Amino acid sequence: MPAVSKGDGMRGLAVFISDIRNCKSKEAEIKRINKELANIRSKFKGDKALDGYSKKKYVCKLLFIFLLGHDIDFGHMEAVNLLSSNKYTEKQIGYLFISVLVNSNSELIRLINNAIKNDLASRNPTFMCLALHCIANVGSREMGEAFAADIPRILVAGDSMDSVKQSAALCLLRLYKASPDLVPMGEWTARVVHLLNDQHMGVVTAAVSLITCLCKKNPDDFKTCISLAVSRLSRIVSSASTDLQDYTYYFVPAPWLSVKLLRLLQCYPPPEDAAVKGRLVECLETVLNKAQEPPKSKKVQHSNAKNAILFETISLIIHYDSEPNLLVRACNQLGQFLQHRETNLRYLALESMCTLASSEFSHEAVKTHIDTVINALKTERDVSVRQRAADLLYAMCDRSNAKQIVSEMLRYLETADYAIREEIVLKVAILAEKYAVDYSWYVDTILNLIRIAGDYVSEEVWYRVLQIVTNRDDVQGYAAKTVFEALQAPACHENMVKVGGYILGEFGNLIAGDPRSSPPVQFSLLHSKFHLCSVATRALLLSTYIKFINLFPETKATIQGVLRAGSQLRNADVELQQRAVEYLTLSSVASTDVLATVLEEMPPFPERESSILAKLKRKKGPGAGSALDDGRRDPSSNDINGGVEPTPSTVSTPSPSADLLGLRAAPPPAAAPATSGAGNLLVDVFSDGPAAQPSLGPTPEEAFLSELEPPAPESPMALLADPAPAADPGPEDIGPPIPEADELLNKFVCKNNGVLFENQLLQIGVKSEFRQNLGRMYLFYGNKTSVQFQNFSPTVVHPGDLQTQLAVQTKRVAAQVDGGAQVQQVLNIECLRDFLTPPLLSVRFRYGGAPQSLTLKLPVTINKFFQPTEMAAQDFFQRWKQLSLPQQEAQKIFKANHPMDAEVTKAKLLGFGSALLDNVDPNPENFVGAGIIQTKALQVGCLLRLEPNAQAQMYRLTLRTSKEPVSRHLCELLAQQF
């Protein structure tokens, strides 16, 4: 059927296209085009009315010019005119032009919509299809507004032709994707589901796509599609290869429809109805069986179509994650593909196995293929396949094979493509940390990373190794020895110098006993790198030097000499100069004791999510970390490195030196001098309060530290005086707290840190500390998706009278939270008087365009302001008697909800805030506590007594306070904890 000349009279167009093709240069082409444009313009403007054919021809030429990549700024009106032609081909070209060159000219849109409306109403199926194609191709909001309501009607009308139904279904899908709000759900939805039963396979094919999209938003409305889809699928899968005639593709019955049906089923959990489920499992088994049959054709189309269904089937099996037998069979099938001669199949098998690796049922089966995958990493010629192999190794890694996988990845890194080096570095760093059994291996691995791919080792990676070495004293000596050796290489990467400088500055003393690494040797080794390094590294090394003066007094003279050198004291870089001046002065004026205090070893870093993992997530989207987040696979994982857990859930209680409020007279952190102005340095060091530490702005060192630590404490008074408290929306603006809000709140009555809330999008972690009537709370909002949250706004609301009882000041946070990122919000809290209800935390943001909102109870309860009071038995009883008015006492007898363990109870009571008094109660099984609740207006003394009855598994709790509502409230809060 040589159709080229069939009925096609647009000879002018063909001539023009030939001319363009014959142009020898770009300039000639442009010249020819301009000539043509001038010609067309004059024809369109001419007095003589053009006939339809000429109009069509010119419009078609314009379209061709546009598709060549040139701008077209006229001809739209002529194209619109063609739409109302009653000649099919003219109409067709008109629609094509409009579809390709949409113009937001409102006048034009009105005309176009008018023409479409006429064609939709024409009852001529060919015209209707053209109009529907145009709507689907343009898919603009204007068209949605005009037609979204009509199309469902056309779709389910009994008298619509099959081809019209097909176009209507996909047209509606496009409009729904563009503007879901415009497509009204209604009575038609039920009828759409029944299109799955349509006799016409084409109609089913189009309808499944629509249903798959709609059911994601309204799963319940479309639930009936499950059984219909299963029976349709079952009929296709069990049909002979020729039953479906033209819908059979290279001996595979209806491959496109099968894939779409399998996709639709992935929108739902496994069918509840046993019969439906049985039928579906049978289908899945049939597909797996067919994969083992000899091919019916040697053509690649046959195997592609067959395997497309197979891979979609495996996706569904993984989605259900409930049929161990099928999961293992799927894994075996993919294992065969790993060595297939088709690159495409190897690629897909590696990709698909990655998801199988995270299922507890198939993880072990995936692991058996480790050698094949390692081989793929080494020998595949296509980088995208190698990348898949690296992903799979990462996903299948666990404690049993971590050493092998990490060493293979390191080896691969030496020759890896530049494009994927950074990612491999991150993966190695994460695996090494997550599965480190001994930390020397971890340190070796990271130093190897720096050696092999120093340029690709981001800050997160080397910060992290420092955090871990600082927190684990069993590895510090080894780390010092290893970096010392690594630094002896004639050319070592600057990142190595940074790590080496930091570690020797902290722990160089641990290897100083060996004459080969005596203090002077360490110093001269480091200093030999100094001149080749960047400013940031040199700044870090200067800090190392001052630490050396403290660690090794014998190096003092040499180091002072270095600091005093003109190249330091008069360095053009202000940061280096300042450090040299400050450190030199510090080393000369401060006594040994002061030096030792100022330059003390860094305190352990708070455990939190590995910043590396966060970075990998940012790079790869949320799936990337799944292998690690997925705790179920490795339940025994004794979490040595809390770091890889998702955020503050593992935050340890802050170490004494990390006093959040700074109210204790703690010495400033050891490295603080580096951040202070020269003149104030000594003042700060000697002042024993949380004196303000004026800083000359962030220095490289400070930036470095702020990565590692929570922000330095500021004076609470300064914060309370913050003149710009976030405007509280009225309570009417926020929704009611989520149903589990009370339960979440209860978790925090006796503790201050943890995960307050978590769903699929967001995790909120809390870290707080209270002193007297003041508190500071850090809220960590983690975006768990790969999509940026917009208009992110967390606010604190005081319902009722709370405003007068509790002052909460919040700092604004950034309105955007990137995918995988975490933002922190600081709350300063002051208890003005006793209160009963906690403040509410309302979090709103937009995720993928959809507004999200959430209201929680902020874990601030009256007991947070408890000040424990120690007293002797005699005093206790005396006060107990003083509070003997009936309304001063609250008592509760309740059943134990948790195992009755005295130690746990003790911990809870201490966490609650009261002091525990021993030897007061004659019965040693009982607990007695006392404390004072501190508010700005008044103090409330509280006494409590808890009597466990192990036999009855009951408790009796009695509280006496000087204020009646407080007794009752405390009693209720505490009773829920046991």
Added chain:
Amino acid sequence: MQFMLLFSRQGKLRLQKWYVPLSDKEKKKITRELVQTVLARKPKMCSFLEWRDLKIVYKRYASLYFCCAIEDQDNELITLEIIHRYVELLDKYFGSVCELDIIFNFEKAYFILDEFLLGGEVQETSKKNVLKAIEQADLLQESGESRSPISIL
């Protein structure tokens, strides 16, 4: 599917179909980037690649590359066969199709594609049904032409 591009070994774009709204500038940028990436790949390489947050599926037929961008959860192999079925449709319509047919009858290539794929989804997989729709149109065209005066440029 988010878009489909047809381009020659010389990097000349022969057909472009976009199923997501993008500005002309963005379309040109994507085209340039992808044409470069795909042309740089060697023959035995895998037909799939990750690109931005999409998956690219491509296949070469004689001098033409057919290149589709699909979303993360879409099926790569079935997309390869979408390309093949489209080539078959062109072949059947033009009679052993070559690049020139698509250049000179670009509008037909678009019409056939619209019958096969709509809004980025497969609308009709039966070769017969797709071509029937196009042939009907051709018949209408012929009867239309015969009544109109033959124009001389």
